[in-house]
Amino acid sequence: MTSTSGSILSAGSLRKEYGKGAALVRAVDDVSLEVARGESVAIVGPSGCGKSTLLYLLGGLERPTSGTVQLAQRRLEDMPEAGLARLRRRALGFVFQAFHLVDELTALENVELPVLLAGASPRKARARATDLLEQVGLEDRAEHLPSALSGGQRQRVAIARALANEPAVVLADEPTGNLDSAATTEVLRLFDQLHADGQTLVVVTHDERIAATADRLITMRDGRLVDETRLTGGTTRSVTQIAGFDG
Amino acid sequence: MPHATDQRTEQPAEIPAGGPLNGYQLRVVREVLLALLAGEASHGYQLRARLALALGPLAGALNDGQVYVTLNRLEKAGLVTSERVGQAEKPDRRVYELTTAGRDQVTEWLEDTSWPKPAPAEFHLKLVAAAAAGLADPVGIVDRQRRALLVGLAQAQRAALAEPDASVAALLLEGVVLRLQADLRWLEACARYWNNAKERS
Numbered sequence: 432m433t434s435t436s437g438s439i440l441s442a443g444s445l446r447k448e449y450g451k452g453a454a455l456v457r458a459v460d461d462v463s464l465e466v467a468r469g470e471s472v473a474i475v476g477p478s479g480c481g482k483s484t485l486l487y488l489l490g491g492l493e494r495p496t497s498g499t500v501q502l503a504q505r506r507l508e509d510m511p512e513a514g515l516a517r518l519r520r521r522a523l524g525f526v527f528q529a530f531h532l533v534d535e536l537t538a539l540e541n542v543e544l545p546v547l548l549a550g551a552s553p554r555k556a557r558a559r560a561t562d563l564l565e566q567v568g569l570e571d572r573a574e575h576l577p578s579a580l581s582g583g584q585r586q587r588v589a590i591a592r593a594l595a596n597e598p599a600v601v602l603a604d605e606p607t608g609n610l611d612s613a614a615t616t617e618v619l620r621l622f623d624q625l626h627a628d629g630q631t632l633v634v635v636t637h638d639e640r641i642a643a644t645a646d647r648l649i650t651m652r653d654g655r656l657v658d659e660t661r662l663t664g665g666t667t668r669s670v671t672q673i674a675g676f677d678g
Numbered sequence: 679m680p681h682a683t684d685q686r687t688e689q690p691a692e693i694p695a696g697g698p699l700n701g702y703q704l705r706v707v708r709e710v711l712l713a714l715l716a717g718e719a720s721h722g723y724q725l726r727a728r729l730a731l732a733l734g735p736l737a738g739a740l741n742d743g744q745v746y747v748t749l750n751r752l753e754k755a756g757l758v759t760s761e762r763v764g765q766a767e768k769p770d771r772r773v774y775e776l777t778t779a780g781r782d783q784v785t786e787w788l789e790d791t792s793w794p795k796p797a798p799a800e801f802h803l804k805l806v807a808a809a810a811a812g813l814a815d816p817v818g819i820v821d822r823q824r825r826a827l828l829v830g831l832a833q834a835q836r837a838a839l840a841e842p843d844a845s846v847a848a849l850l851l852e853g854v855v856l857r858l859q860a861d862l863r864w865l866e867a868c869a870r871y872w873n874n875a876k877e878r879s
Contacts, residue, residue, distance in 0.1 A: 477866060612852065616838075623839055639859045643832035644839075650824075652873070660825045662832040 438501075439631050440466040440489060440600050445498035447484050458484040459495070460654035466600070471622070471632040473645035481654040482635045483604055489633065490523055490602045491515045503599045520549055524593030524601040528608035530585045532577040538588045539564060539573040545595040563591040567621055583614030590621055594630075601625070603634040607641055619644055707740075707748055709787040712757060712780050719775040721763075722746050734847020735837045736854075749774055757783060798864065805868060809875065816872035824865050831858040 447459040458481045466472050474482045487493040489500055491507045500507040503522045507515060532541050542563050546556035564570050567587040577585050586606060593601050606622075607615040615638065623644050626632060634641055642648050643662060650658035707729075714725055726745045730737040749772075752758045757780035762770045776784070801823065805816040838851035 477870065612856065616852075619835070620839055623836075639828065639831055639862045640835055640855060643828060643835045643855075648828060650821075652869075658821050658825070660828055662829055 437467045438465040439468045439503060440633070441501045442485075442489060443499040443501075445485070445488055445500065446496045447481075447488060447493065448496045457481075457654045459488060462498075462651075462654075462656055464649065464656065466631060466633060468599075469629045469631055470647065471626045471630075471634070471645045472647050472649060473642040474633065474635045474649045474651060475637060475639070475642050476651035478637065480651040482651045485651065486602055486604050486633065486635045490525060491519050492525075520545065521596055522599045524595070524598035526586070526589055526593045526601065526603035526606045528605035530577070530589045530609075532585060532589060532592075534577055537574050537576055538569060538580065538584075541577070541588055542591045542595060545592060549596050559595065560591075563594055564588070566594070567591045581614065582610050583617040586610065586614070586618050587621060590618070590625075594625075600631045600633060603632065603636075605636055605638070606634065607636065607638045615640060707744060708752065709784065711745065711748055711752065712776060712784045713787065715758060715774055715776045716781060716784050719773050721771045721773050722749055723771070725749075725774075732846055733850065734841060734845060736847070736850060752780070756780075798861070802868075805872060809872065815876075817869055817876065820865055820869045820872065824862060824869075827858055827862055827865065831855060831862065834858065 441464065443463050445459055445462045446457065449456045449458060460481070462485060464472075474485065476482050484493065488495050489502075491500065491502070491510075495508070498508075502518065505518060505522075507518070510518065533544070536544065539557075539560050543556045543560035546559050547553065551559065561570070561573070564573050567590055569584060569587055569591070572580060572584060572588075577588070580588065586609075590601075590606075593603075603622075607618050610618065619640060622632065622634070622641070626644070626646075632645070634645065636642055646661065646663045648660045648662055649656055650660075710729065711725055714720065714728060722745050726740070729740055729745070733740065749758065749760070753760055753774070756777060758774045758776055760772045760774045763773050764770050805819060808814045808819060809816045834851055834854045838848050838855060841848035841851065
């Protein structure tokens, strides 16, 4: 590779092992990958294949046994815990399957929180959170507690929160895992719009519908990357044929 | 009473027609036309517009003359009758009406539970045969198939997202997407089985 200037996030020979001796588990086994700025990448595979662990390593939530992660020109393995936490707040947005919203705070306050934690003034944080809720189509739900929102709406609040500090990369772990088909469509629309706006996205999922909206699809099995498929550009089949209408 | 069909008089432009679609027959078009006529007598153009609206971006699969050809056949089979109706400053048009025999066929069709797609036995046997004869790695065949379905799923998904709110065609596209998703889950099970088979041998 001649240049990695296009990469916002990269991993080199990442390994994560748990246990010892005969009980040794290689959750992530020699994984290297590059994510370009503005790209959306989906990582799929059966449960237990190591895809969530890989996402946590990429996001600096876990430390690898060996290998490197580089995010926005910073090498994570060289950073002390406090610096890593700061980088995570500034450069990353996380979206989880279980939403992880604070139940006692309104939708608006949930989105506002990371902006405040990053040191913005209350007035600025309020304005930013209001913009973000509007962006995810929930401006009329700003004063609702998470318990008063549907699953799809909760996840949209969580996505707004992930965007709070204009992250270089949004990392999502099974973002539609708890959602029905209609709510999945809500989240899909939102991801699609973020992607169109140039947001870099890495999504770990076993939901092929989410995976199918990515530019690039990476398949993991037993801790390794086993397949890569480019989903945008260069295809000629019509939707009619895909629907099986051509017999 | 105005009809929803009047709102969209042309097919969406997204889906290329012709080429590989030549010779295509939407399997149930006969019965669909009969069922639409059960509500009220209609002319061919009206029926065609209704189908186009329901199919949305998939309407490209509907051959232009197909509705008229099918109506003609239905008339010969005694399932519909037709009558020429004159129009001011326009050519006459033919209005079709359901016969009793046609009505019986619609009832039968509504009660029929046959489902269009057969079990994926052919692909399954392809894997079994490839492994037995040592012709190719079944996992490789599965991976290639997965890539093809995923690209298809991506396209169907994009077409679904491009539909406006409350579009009835989006519902059809959701069906296409969910079915491809089920196929992909089965392919994952195939990959697991043949991977393990490789390790066992």
